[in-house]
Amino acid sequence: MARMDDLPSEIILHIAQFLEPLEIVTLQYVSRRFLTLGRDDTLWRERCFTESKFLDSLRRRRELLATEPVQEPRFRDLARALANGNGLGDSRLLQPRKEARDLKEKSNEKIRIMANWDPSYPNEKVQWYDEYIARNAPISIGWMQQPQNKESAQREYLEARGMAVYKPPGESDATLVVAPLDDGSLCLWDINGSRGRKGAIVGRSRPGLLSVDKNPKAEEGRRSKMISTGVTECISIDSARSRAYVAVQSGLVEVDLETLSTMNHERFPFSITALSEAKHPVPLTVGTNLSLYLHDSRKRSSTAHISSDVERLDSYDVQFGSLSNQGSRSFRSLLNPEPSPHYAHLYQPGPLSILHLLSSGSEWDGNGDIYVAGRFPSILNYDRRFFPRLRGTIHSGARLCSMASLPYPFASMEKDLARRGELSMEQVLEFKNRPGKTLIACGEYNSKGSLEMYGLSPNPLDTVISTNVGAGSLQNSVMKNRQTSSSSKLLSVSNHGTRIVASDGGGNLKWLERDGFTETRRWNIAHGSVEAPRGIFGTLGDSYMDSGSGDIALKLISCSSGDADRPINDSELALWTGEKIGLLSFSSKPGFKAEDFEENVKTAEEAHREREERVYAKTMRRALEHQANEVRYVRGLGLGFGMGSP
Structure with a gap:
């Protein structure tokens, strides 16, 4: 069995597409070559795209506007014709062609959508890992x-x-x-x-x-x-x-x-x-x-x-x-x-x-x-x-x-x-x-x-x-x-x-x-x-x-x-x-x-006590502000007074 180091870079990058981001980061510690591959711009550009709010909003918009999956009419009619035979030959023989065309169409659509999202400009130097x-x-x-x-x-x-x-x-x-x-x-x-x-x-x-x-x-x-x-x-x-x-x-x-x-x-x-x-x-x-x-x-x-x-x-x-x-x-x-x-x-x-x-x-x-x-x-x-x-x-x-x-x-x-x-x-x-x-x-x-x-x-x-x-x-x-x-x-x-x-x-x-x-x-x-x-x-x-x-x-x-x-x-x-x-x-x-810049270094107990005091003061302040908000909101409700009544 060949070692991972002997695999072509294209295969390693293809495998990395199925890993989680933290796993790709861990992969960078293997060797200097894996460090370079683990920071590939194409890999992280696609990660930025797939996890972007742009893609989420686009999906929600299409779900609201479309009653069925978005597909151009000519491809939808062709798919139905292939599925039913419809004088175009045996549907079982044409099925691989249909899947290949669908796969190519999906790939082209993904490239187009990614180009719509891509915030970078030609000749602009971007490190997508960063x-x-x-x-x-x-x-x-x-x-x-x-x-x-x-x-x-x-x-x-x-x-x-x-x-x-x-x-x-x-x-x-x-x-x-x-x-x-x-x-x-x-x-x-x-x-x-x-x-x-x-x-x-x-x-x-x-x-x-x-x-x-x-x-x-x-x-x-x-x-x-x-x-x-x-x-x-x-x-x-x-x-x-x-x-x-x-x-x-x-x-x-x-x-x-x-x-x-x-x-x-x-x-x-x-x-x-x-x-x-x-x-x-x-x-x-x-x-x-x-x-x-x-x-x-x-x-x-x-x-x-x-x-x-x-x-x-x-x-x-x-x-x-x-x-x-x-x-x-x-x-x-x-x-x-x-x-x-x-x-x-x-x-x-x-x-x-x-x-x-x-x-x-x-x-x-x-x-x-x-x-x-x-x-x-x-x-x-x-x-x-x-x-x-x-x-x-x-x-x-x-x-x-x-x-x-x-x-x-x-x-x-x-x-x-x-x-x-x-x-x-x-x-x-x-x-x-x-x-x-x-x-x-x-x-x-x-x-x-x-x-x-x-x-x-x-x-x-x-x-x-x-x-x-x-x-x-x-x-x-x-x-x-x-x-x-x-x-x-x-x-x-x-x-x-x-x-x-x-x-x-x-x-x-x-x-x-x-x-x-x-x-x-x-x-x-x-x-x-x-x-x-x-x-x-x-x-x-x-x-x-x-x-x-x-x-x-x-x-x-x-x-x-x-x-x-x-x-x-x-x-x-x-x-x-x-x-x-x-x-x-x-x-x-x-x-x-x-x-870190204080001249008088505090002991661990003093630092812990001050931290607890700050947390306590912050919690009490939040509780009092929430209580004041509730009082202002419910003031006069059911008594015939307005929101701003004394």
Whole structure:
């Protein structure tokens, strides 16, 4: 009998199709060859398909619409004719042919349905083994080491006021998270263990580095004025130059991440509400309440600190983006409705998210689009070559707070048909090979979540830009999911492998296919379960009364390398709750816990007692909340009083 090692790879892969996923994982330990075969992309792609909710919903839809098994009339009539003879010869002789044709037809139908589901695009590098893990494995969160106030005797914990990911140049295996803290310092965490313990603090600046106080050392222990409330996109990292840009009220502080020292401090006439991605040599786009600016660090002022005697709004130099006594313009000019050649007026305040899109390829060529979304009903589009001239708008109607993009086309009609499994192979290949990009946005519409996707066609470089032209050559491809995305406001959206992940106000994280509707899985931060528990009225996760910590994810960042030569499915996801930073991973246990970083190591008995106390407090709180819900529900029933009667 031949050994398993001597069998052809095709036979081993065929056998693996009949094994359970855990058995295939165990098979990878046999040898190096079995390890390679056990992570075959075709094998795990089919596993992702057969266990997808797309296939479940397709089966349910066909069961509801069809009174008999779905089969095209010509094949059904042929099968009946073969079964009855019907002048076509002996049915017993034709039976093998019929079975062969049926088998081929089933195989072709499976390939067609899988093509309708497949979220990947041609030339997109996907590791389906990692994708299967991200879609089906348990989820856990490890919370980063909490920094403490060094200037206080109580050593109270400090809150993180933002989050960005930093990949030091020359260190392909290093990924750091950077965040400004309450005391005006900048803190760095290691999230993959390349510089020590995973999740631990690896660097922190002096307190007050980001201060905008006139005299931050005037009072001992006084905290600096930090980021304005509600500003999510307050920090941006340029990994190529090791620079961090932090918005502190109306100031923009440039910090060298290698020395943790201030390089420049620019002031703007209004509070900064959003920063774009920082990527050298693309100028940073700075959004304030009423204006937009292109900030190029190469043109910064010669002074690294601005004295207090020139910190006046009426001395803002719009040409250089800094405060100066010379060449200044009147503050009234900022409110002048006439266009300015140096900055863009916003006639409705409140930009919350700024997205840069390259004109073509993956390298900057001096062109590209700028998209701005916020507390206004449209997404604003600018061309960097003609800034600050408004190129066009995309009407949304929602209040958007986060945007992301895909370098692949989006066709709403084809996506809808593919979601129902109605496209042919040729149609799938045709729409996936179209040129174009996808703009993804999320926010709130009539107090409910809104997930929106817009198909953008490529912009010809020789086209004269006009505000009459649609923004970014917008295709007739718009999807607005305001029914099933969330019953509460969506706070952040990001690409995560071949899926889209979004967070909402109920503490839920939802992963959806790239059609924006098909949900692959969900997870709740507060409860730490794969599926959020059902409430008193049987509703799912995003409408129950939270009985946990109440954490929500204000910002999500995928920790993928971004390198085109690497797979896109780096599984970990960094999230910021507004106070602390966590790292979501697909495993039964987190890689680290907050207790791991405590200086005073507790005994096993003390740790067990504290754990029991937390469980008891959580259980009692849940019981009291359920009791309060029942009292509010039954209040006045049968007594003639309304639901809200005292």
